[in-house]
Amino acid sequence: MIRFVLIAVMSVAIAGCSEEKLDTEAPSIPVLEFDGLAQDCFDASVRIRSRNSIGSASAVKYLKTVDSTVSTVDSVLDATHVEFETNRHVAGDRGTRHVVDVWYEGKLVSSVNCQTDDSWFESGISKDIATIVVSLETLGGAVPIVPSAPYGEADLKAGEKIFTVGCSDGRVPRARCGSILQVSDGLIYYIPKSISGDSGSAVFKYSSQRDAWEVVGRTAGQCRLMGGG
Numbered sequence: 001m002i003r004f005v006l007i008a009v010m011s012v013a014i015a016g017c018s019e020e021k022l023d024t025e026a027p028s029i030p031v032l033e034f035d036g037l038a039q040d041c042f043d044a045s046v047r048i049r050s051r052n053s054i055g056s057a058s059a060v061k062y063l064k065t066v067d068s069t070v071s072t073v074d075s076v077l078d079a080t081h082v083e084f085e086t087n088r089h090v091a092g093d094r095g096t097r098h099v100v101d102v103w104y105e106g107k108l109v110s111s112v113n114c115q116t117d118d119s120w121f122e123s124g125i126s127k128d129i130a131t132i133v134v135s136l137e138t139l140g141g142a143v144p145i146v147p148s149a150p151y152g153e154a155d156l157k158a159g160e161k162i163f164t165v166g167c168s169d170g171r172v173p174r175a176r177c178g179s180i181l182q183v184s185d186g187l188i189y190y191i192p193k194s195i196s197g198d199s200g201s202a203v204f205k206y207s208s209q210r211d212a213w214e215v216v217g218r219t220a221g222q223c224r225l226m227g228g229g
Contacts, residue, residue, distance in 0.1 A: 056197065
């Protein structure tokens with residue numbers, strides 16, 4: 001079973017010691033609200049190539065299909081499919097055909113033909129969503145999922161840190177850290193601005209309340225759509 005892994009290199013402060021005196025007391029380490037990238041968030045992110053566009057998506061749900069009945073399951077061991085979420089303006093409506101590209105340690109390991117399962121769009125509000133369902137057998141392995149925050153419980157504030165993992169300029173997924181500028185009318189505005197190819201990428205934030213990384217929105221142009229709805 002394929003496991004897509006990112007090794008994140010974290011910087012640490014190294015305190016020097018003088019020859020006259022050795023400080024044996026352990027330095028206090030501040031607890032940071034945002035202390036780096038979560039591996040599963042990176043591993044869950046993929047590229048979506050369509051006839052007229054290239055965008056990003058992330059795995060949000062494991063599914064099990066038995067006799068045409070589809071149910072959500074918690075463990076990949078019980079799953080038969082994985083659901084990716086992106087933007088409708090990336091994936092189009094039901095039946096639109098795509099290729100999902102997945103990387104492992106910087107190498108392309110899987111390119112799977114698929115199609116849009118469902119989509120939702122309403123002009124003027126924060127709804128620009130499409131889902132793509134791919135069988136684990138076809139995918140050749142399992143990607144981790146990062147679920148959306150429960151509806152109405154993302155608790156986003158200006159100044160908080162978030163990050164996205166998207167296929168900027170249509171290339172391999174890369175992470176970009178940002179700060180929230182404003183949350184208004186269901187939209188998250190933050191810096192830095194998105195780049196072409198980032199559309200559909202998840203916006204991740206760590207929830208101290210639930211002790212987990214969650215999807216709190218999805219890239220659409222230069223703003224982020226609130227997740228969980």
